[in-house]
Amino acid sequence: MSERARVRPAEPGDYDRIIAVVDEWWERPIRSVLPRLFLDHFHRTSLIAEDGVGLAGFLIGLMSPAESDTAYVHFVGVAPRARGEGLARRLYQGFFELAAAEHRTRVKAVTSPQNRRSVAFHTALGFTVTGPVHDYDGPGTDRMVFRLPLPPRVERERP
Numbered sequence: 001m002s003e004r005a006r007v008r009p010a011e012p013g014d015y016d017r018i019i020a021v022v023d024e025w026w027e028r029p030i031r032s033v034l035p036r037l038f039l040d041h042f043h044r045t046s047l048i049a050e051d052g053v054g055l056a057g058f059l060i061g062l063m064s065p066a067e068s069d070t071a072y073v074h075f076v077g078v079a080p081r082a083r084g085e086g087l088a089r090r091l092y093q094g095f096f097e098l099a100a101a102e103h104r105t106r107v108k109a110v111t112s113p114q115n116r117r118s119v120a121f122h123t124a125l126g127f128t129v130t131g132p133v134h135d136y137d138g139p140g141t142d143r144m145v146f147r148l149p150l151p152p153r154v155e156r157e158r159p
């Protein structure tokens with residue numbers, strides 16, 4: 001097992017390290033789906049995982065400006081060397097905490113129907129899976145849609 005990765009909030013400057021590895025981690029060209037704007041404008045709701053080697057994982061998420069109850073995960077990725085150790089689950093857990101703090105009650109994400117790993121991962125986390133939804137992202141671009149309700153945030157009472 002590799003050294004346990006440390007999870008921290010993302011910063012805009014993390015973009016360059018992320019974009020350098022995504023095609024390799026996804027095993028297909030995916031860079032165009034992650035423009036710099038996601039780190040520039042959504043870094044506060046995104047997370048980075050680092051281990052002794054370097055970038056071990058990341059989650060790019062946002063609080064929907066249009067749907068005040070919804071938090072959305074655009075990308076989650078874990079380095080091949082760090083997979084199968086619960087790191088993506090930890091990144092999601094961190095995002096759920098951010099979402100709950102913003103009073104979000106559900107989390108949504110989408111993936112391509114070919115991404116069986118992503119479907120298996122989101123199912124393991126308890127997301128419902130709908131799809132393939134035909135033409136979701138335009139003609140010929142089907143998507144699987146994941147949804148998960150978040151438990152309501154319990155406000156701690158002051159002693």
Ligand SMILES: CC(C)(COP(=O)(O)OP(=O)(O)OC[C@H]1O[C@@H](n2cnc3c(N)ncnc32)[C@H](O)[C@@H]1OP(=O)(O)O)[C@@H](O)C(=O)NCCC(=O)NCCS
Binds near residue numbers: 082087
């Ligand atoms: C999908 C991905 C993020 C999973 O990362 P990971 O750190 O290995 O996942 P975790 O170890 O946290 O696994 C959490 C759960 O998902 C399940 N899971 C993860 N990958 C799986 C796979 N390939 N097949 C089946 N189940 C899988 C695990 O069994 C685990 O379930 P459990 O806790 O009930 O045992 C990683 O494989 C990856 O980065 N893939 C390439 C990028 C990608 O496709 N991202 C998702 C779409 S944006």
